[in-house]
Amino acid sequence: MHRTSRRPGVGPSTMTGLCVLLVLADVSVVSRTGVGLTVLACGVLALASAVAQARMHRTGRSVLACALALLAATASLLTTSLLQSTVLQRTPGWAELCGLLASLCLVCRYARPTLLVVSALPLFAAVVRTQERAPVLLELPVLKDVDGLFVLLPTGFVLLGGYLRGEDARRRAAARDMRRAERLDLARDLHDHVAHYVTAMVVQAQAGEQTAERDPTTAQALFSNIERTGQEGLVAMSRMVGLLRTEGQGPREPTVTPVLTSIGELVRRADSAQQPTTLEIADEVNADVWPPQLAKTVHRLVQEGLTNVRKHARTATAVQVRLGVEADRLVVRVRDDATGQPRGRLRFRPSGFGMVGLEERITELGGQLSSGPLPEGGWELAASIPMK
Structure with missing residues (x-):
């Protein structure tokens, strides 16, 4: 707090x-x-x-x-x-x-x-x-x-009051700028969260539509997942909107979840029978010493990577999330094995806002973001970020 x-x-x-x-x-x-x-x-x-x-x-x-x-x-x-x-x-x-x-x-x-x-x-x-x-x-x-002592004396106190008035104004401006920057950051996170949950719901609904007639059991499970994902998305969105509405209110104790736990939850939600999703964390990775901004950026990268897999790699049969250490840099990779475009009409129009925001976050930390096809097929979103 x-x-x-x-x-x-x-x-x-x-x-x-x-x-x-x-x-x-x-x-x-x-x-x-x-x-x-x-x-x-x-x-x-x-x-x-x-x-x-x-x-x-x-x-x-x-x-x-x-x-x-x-x-x-x-x-x-x-x-x-x-x-x-x-x-x-x-x-x-x-x-x-x-x-x-x-x-x-x-x-x-x-x-x-x-x-x-x-x-x-x-x-x-x-x-x-x-x-x-x-x-x-x-x-x-x-x-x-001292010439004019009783004129210099009140003049000094006038100047002191004016100086303190300016300091108060600068502190208020700095606090206002900080709140504005934090609210913009929360608004960007809100967009990313909504895109993540809505994409998951749309993909599962599309899969349920295709399997409803030939495999009712699987379709029923997919629709149950859609309900759960929608409820989780509403909870996450309500939490972030609540933060955006706390202007002028007292601070509240946030619920802090370890970053590796939250990443594991992202992978768990993305895992399905059609697209098994796995998480590999190297022994050298120690999230306890990560700065808060690094932990937030890694979470966003994994979230954006999994969202892009759902949007653009529907033919993928396996998705991997890997966290490793090279020298003094943390390397995060999200890759899939999709070999071709899905059939049928294009279901999503790319907005690009998620990748733009992610690139800004990683650049601020001195890291590099890359995205492109793999030689053996598939696609990889990767980032290399200094840990200090």
């Missing part, structure tokens, strides 16, 4: 501790008057607003989050005006300043363009005006050499 990894972030206890420290820093310097209490209240409001906005943006309530940002910016501007009309404090309000900067970063990261402009401008202005509360800060040894 795919698991979503969460990147480490600041925990609730750490965030609470930082907020408490900022409030205590303000308590230690503001006057014990109504004006000082106003500064403290504005700082607590700004911090609480920033914390609430972080949660609201992530849960899709951006309008309410921007309203809180506007509230915090308005309260800060009113507090600054109040201090200008009374007495300058020794602090711009550290809790308030940090809360405003955090809100500015969150708005630039998450808000829609219209809400971003409406919310960011008041926050930016509120941060710039906090320098009027404590001009003595600008005379400190480190800060006095």
Whole structure:
């Protein structure tokens, strides 16, 4: 099952501790008057607003989050005006300043363009005006050499929010592209599965039609096989369509079947009295160490080979599937002994999509695909694929 990894972030206890420290820093310097209490209240409001906005943006309530940002910016501007009309404090309000900067970063990261402009401008202005509360800060040894400190500070947080916004967009685009590629791959597999099962049903129906009168027992067995094959095809198709419909839903635990087991099942379904089908696996073949893409490609190759035998080699009396190792490459062969074209009208029109998709898969793995007649008669579909 795919698991979503969460990147480490600041925990609730750490965030609470930082907020408490900022409030205590303000308590230690503001006057014990109504004006000082106003500064403290504005700082607590700004911090609480920033914390609430972080949660609201992530849960899709951006309008309410921007309203809180506007509230915090308005309260800060009113507090600054109040201090200008009374007495300058020794602090711009550290809790308030940090809360405003955090809100500015969150708005630039998450808000829609219209809400971003409406919310960011008041926050930016509120941060710039906090320098009027404590001009003595600008005379400190480190800060006095920085021109426009209270302009550079919010600008940096705007840029940080914009950078995080771009990273979020890139992650969403990458996830969207990955889902699209996976859905296209599933759609191609769906085509291959349907072709495999429907071909088996058509071939058996044709055989049953020819043997119904002279051998009713064999015909009855063929029609039973048609029913079973159709049911298996419906189950496989429903499973793949279900995967295609899981957009936006949580991941589900897939049913994983060992590749050699699934290949053996393909051979078992293809085996019949008219066309005995055998599977030969060399001792050197170890499917446990195959990468998932290699295992999927080998399964598809065998499936396509057996489907083509049913379509184009009805005169074949034996079909062989062989898996072997040559050097560091896996060699897969599907061959039949058909010596001529079947009589009667052509029952299938070749689409070519199965072979095209198979060739793309094998080429991506650095392998080669070949298909052609054998010197002794018959036809062979073969592939040589690196195992690493």
